[in-house]
Amino acid sequence: MIGIVGGGLAAAKLVEGYREAGGTDEITIWSQDPHGPYHRPPLSKRLLRGEAEPKDALAHPPEWYAEHGVDLKLGDAVSSLDQVQADTVVIATGARPRDLPGMLPLRTLDDALELRRRAETASTAVVVGGGFIGCEVTASLTQLGVQVTQIVREPLVFAPLQAQALSDTLHETYREHGVDLRLEASDIPTGADLTVAGIGVQPNVELAREAGHEVRSGIVVNERFETAKPGVYAIGDVAEFFDPVFGRHRRIEHWSNAAYHGTTLGKILAGEDTRYDIVSSFFSEEFGQSFKLFGDALDHDDTALEGDFREGKAVLRFLRGGGVVCAVTMGQDEDAENALKDEIRAGAAAAA
Ligand SMILES: Cc1cc2nc3c(=O)[nH]c(=O)nc-3n(C[C@H](O)[C@H](O)[C@H](O)COP(=O)(O)OP(=O)(O)OC[C@H]3O[C@@H](n4cnc5c(N)ncnc54)[C@H](O)[C@@H]3O)c2cc1C
Structure with missing residues (x-):
């Protein structure tokens, strides 16, 4: 049995990846949220503006979980990893917002x-x-x-x-x-x-810490999402994972990271020989204008701007030792984005 603690996007994507790769074990997801896994990006955009409803944000319709052999336990907080009786335990507890007294948070x-x-x-x-x-x-x-x-x-x-x-x-x-x-x-x-x-989040690492797992900025795992304890994994916002593209551990609080971690660990648990191997990315949208970020700007020593953000078409490259390690883009097509990811892969390898 696979026991997943946390019912966010990473958990939902794990199930998808696992079943699509032929995994047959039963799966239980414990989530303290009363709603099944959902996408958070609409919460600050279309859903907040009343252009989308809660059902539009769901990762899957409620019946999907039973159809895919998942016992989805909602509104159930796990208080200790000892509670999770499973051969494989996945910690996907995400993060919670830092709060300011008297102010509304936005996470759920x-x-x-x-x-x-x-x-x-x-x-x-x-x-x-x-x-x-x-x-x-x-x-x-x-x-x-x-x-x-x-x-x-x-x-x-x-x-x-x-x-x-x-x-x-x-x-x-x-x-x-x-x-x-x-x-x-x-x-x-x-x-x-x-x-x-909206002053940031802190990862929900307490269960892992109490169970003796190594915790730094998040729960420390390798590029296959393994903690040091066999059979225990961590994914998504809560995981400080090894990113082979940059040759170091990173923790990322973004949608595409949680989705990719989940899908990839699903494949791994179903027996595929794979690991984390992408150039990380992030997107945001304000007043109908979207921008994206690829790679990691940490430790860059120069930047180069091409185009103009004001005109809705730009690439800002972040360089380290002459190579590209990160890019912030607006108005680029998929081919241009893929070419940038290749530049970043090469630049990060050279800088590592
Ligand atoms: C409003 C908002 C807008 C966003 N917009 C963007 C965007 O535009 N682009 C982008 O890249 N990213 C965006 N993000 C970030 C992205 O949504 C997150 O990175 C992603 O949801 C992380 O998924 P996760 O599964 O790792 O964690 P989470 O989504 O946090 O899910 C973790 C789940 O675990 C549950 N849980 C925690 N502890 C326990 C416990 N002890 N027992 C049981 N359950 C537990 C929680 O209740 C939660 O349901 C946004 C986030 C928010 C809040």
């Missing part, structure tokens, strides 16, 4: 529905945070007609990307839409109808 479907309900009667809102949750919530609330003040501690939006050109363009777009976006700000205005915190 129920958080999004609550925020949507409150936005219906709000005229003003304060959003704290300049990462993707803060920026997307600001854009969505503005599109709903709410006057938003966004408080960003750093001098840039999406500060970890260190992409000045992208930050400048987003800032301009936000101003054009009437957002009061305050960079390098720490004072949180009072008196708004709605306040939302």
Whole structure:
């Protein structure tokens, strides 16, 4: 039996990958969320704006799990890994938002529905945070007609990307839409109808730590998602996995990473000889404008901009030792993206 602790995207994709690769063991998923696995990206975008409903965000319809031999236990928090009686244990507990007292968080479907309900009667809102949750919530609330003040501690939006050109363009777009976006700000205005915190997450590592697994920024696993203890794996937001493309451990809090981890571990558990082997990616959307990130900007020593984010078509390359290790893109087709991934693969190998 395979026991999966956590019922997010990584868990749902694991089941898919496992069954498609011919895996026949029974699977149990324990999830403390009352809803079955769902995609979180719509929660700050289409669902928050009322353009999508909860069923649209589900990874699979409710009946899919039983049809695929899965006992899905919802609303059930696992308090110790000893509770999980399975030959194979997968920790896919994701992350939870850091909270600010009195402010709404946004992580779960129920958080999004609550925020949507409150936005219906709000005229003003304060959003704290300049990462993707803060920026997307600001854009969505503005599109709903709410006057938003966004408080960003750093001098840039999406500060970890260190992409000045992208930050400048987003800032301009936000101003054009009437957002009061305050960079390098720490004072949180009072008196708004709605306040939302988007100040990052912390991985749910406690179960693993208590069970004696190595935990650094997340649960430490190799490129096959194995902890040091045979039969115990970790995937998704909670895992600090070995990325062979960059030759080091990384923890990534993004949709495509959770999906890929799940699918790949599913194949591994079904007996396929595979491992993590992609150039990581991330996407975000504000006011109908999407950008993507490929690779890892950490430790770059130079950048090169091609095109113009303001015109919706740009590639910002991050270089280390002359090679490309990361790219932030807007308006590129799949061929161009694939070519960039090849550049990053080569650049990361050279820099490792
Ligand atoms: C609002 C929002 C918008 C996003 N938008 C984007 C985007 O545009 N692009 C992008 O790349 N990424 C985006 N992300 C990030 C992406 O959704 C996450 O990286 C992804 O959901 C991680 O999946 P996961 O399965 O690892 O963890 P999670 O989705 O966090 O799932 C973990 C599950 O485990 C459960 N759990 C935790 N502890 C226990 C326990 N002890 N017992 C039982 N169950 C437990 C939790 O309740 C949860 O259901 C967004 C995230 C949010 C919140």
